[in-house]
Amino acid sequence: MKANAYGHGIENVFEGMRAADGFALLEPSEAERIRNLGWRGPILLLEGVFDARDLELCSRLNLWHAVHCDQQIDWLAAHKTQQPHRVFLKMNSGMNRLGFTPERYRSAWARLNALPQVDEISFMTHFSDADSAKGIGPQLAVFEETTRDLPGERSICNSAAMLRYPDMPAQARGDWVRGGILLYGGAPDYPEKTADDWGLQPAMTLSAKVIGVQNLQPGDTVGYGSRFTAEQPMRIGVVACGYADGYPRHCGTGTPVLVNGQRSRLVGRVSMDMITVDLTGIAGAGFGSEVTMWGRASNGAVLPIDEVAQAAGTVGYELMCAVAPRVPMVVDSR
Numbered sequence: 523m524k525a526n527a528y529g530h531g532i533e534n535v536f537e538g539m540r541a542a543d544g545f546a547l548l549e550p551s552e553a554e555r556i557r558n559l560g561w562r563g564p565i566l567l568l569e570g571v572f573d574a575r576d577l578e579l580c581s582r583l584n585l586w587h588a589v590h591c592d593q594q595i596d597w598l599a600a601h602k603t604q605q606p607h608r609v610f611l612k613m614n615s616g617m618n619r620l621g622f623t624p625e626r627y628r629s630a631w632a633r634l635n636a637l638p639q640v641d642e643i644s645f646m647t648h649f650s651d652a653d654s655a656k657g658i659g660p661q662l663a664v665f666e667e668t669t670r671d672l673p674g675e676r677s678i679c680n681s682a683a684m685l686r687y688p689d690m691p692a693q694a695r696g697d698w699v700r701g702g703i704l705l706y707g708g709a710p711d712y713p714e715k716t717a718d719d720w721g722l723q724p725a726m727t728l729s730a731k732v733i734g735v736q737n738l739q740p741g742d743t744v745g746y747g748s749r750f751t752a753e754q755p756m757r758i759g760v761v762a763c764g765y766a767d768g769y770p771r772h773c774g775t776g777t778p779v780l781v782n783g784q785r786s787r788l789v790g791r792v793s794m795d796m797i798t799v800d801l802t803g804i805a806g807a808g809f810g811s812e813v814t815m816w817g818r819a820s821n822g823a824v825l826p827i828d829e830v831a832q833a834a835g836t837v838g839y840e841l842m843c844a845v846a847p848r849v850p851m852v853v854d855s856r
């Protein structure tokens with residue numbers, strides 16, 4: 523649920539997610555929003571607390587938190603609480619982002635285990651390459667080796683590991699999985715696999731309307747920098763969505779869009795508040811037509827966010843998270 527539920531809005535997705543065993547996210551303020559929705563189940567802070575004061579919120583809201591460094595253990599040791607905490611001890615098994623190295627992991631565990639502030643210790647690590655050929659083997663091996671005889675629950679898999687290693691033994695998969703992007707219908711390993719290959723449906727649709735139409739003659743250009751030149755007579759639709767809405771400015775001519783649910787393409791540069799799309803040959807397309815930048819059109823056709831992300835040189839995750847606050851969000855409970 524981190525990053526405001528990958529840009530969808532925690533409050534918007536909550537009903538759809540409430541069958542989950544728990545929620546994981548980053549900021550204590552987001553945890554508070556989930557508690558305010560009435561959720562009494564587990565909430566895990568994936569990066570743990572950012573300062574000693576966050577521990578008070580953990581006590582008050584009963585939040586589980588990752589422990590990835592010595593400072594966080596120091597804060598816990600100094601924390602006054604009636605309610606001992608459940609913590610997830612994070613191992614750096616090779617990603618070299620957060621966590622204790624395998625060499626230091628067991629001494630961190632021993633320190634935590636001796637604290638009256640700590641109730642239960644679980645074990646977690648995060649894969650750097652679950653989405654690609656390099657895979658999870660070496661990280662999984664070091665995690666299993668280091669935690670083998672330690673008592674507690676385990677959490678290791680992200681979406682890519684869940685999807686790509688279906689035959690992983692249950693004991694290796696762990697007690698908790700941390701699926702993110704798959705919940706929202708993005709493929710973690712695009713373009714090797716598409717959302718459709720994995721049977722994932724898009725949760726988010728970004729759509730707008732054609733608010734202007736231009737008829738071009740050969741040689742006419744479109745938009746800032748005249749980046750597109752018509753080679754034959756064309757109709758261009760001007761769409762009320764630009765980079766200030768979160769549509770990536772790096773998308774160039776040819777990036778797919780759906781016009782009235784039919785595939786077409788972006789032409790010319792993305793502006794702050796508008797894009798321009800090719801209407802030529804799309805029956806009925808004109809002023810007021812629905813344009814789908816990603817997600818599902820009214821006729822059911824789908825434009826995967828991953829295709830648009832690739833055209834922008836990024837990943838679907840970033841596009842989801844970057845939809846701007848000015849974009850009105852409509853929740854469709856179908």
Ligand SMILES: *Cc1c(COP(=O)(O)O)cnc(C)c1O
Pocket residue numbers: 524568648679680681682700701702703704710
């Ligand atoms: C974001 C995140 C996940 C989920 O990753 P996806 O690729 O979206 O499934 C899992 N674990 C941690 C620690 C994360 O930060």
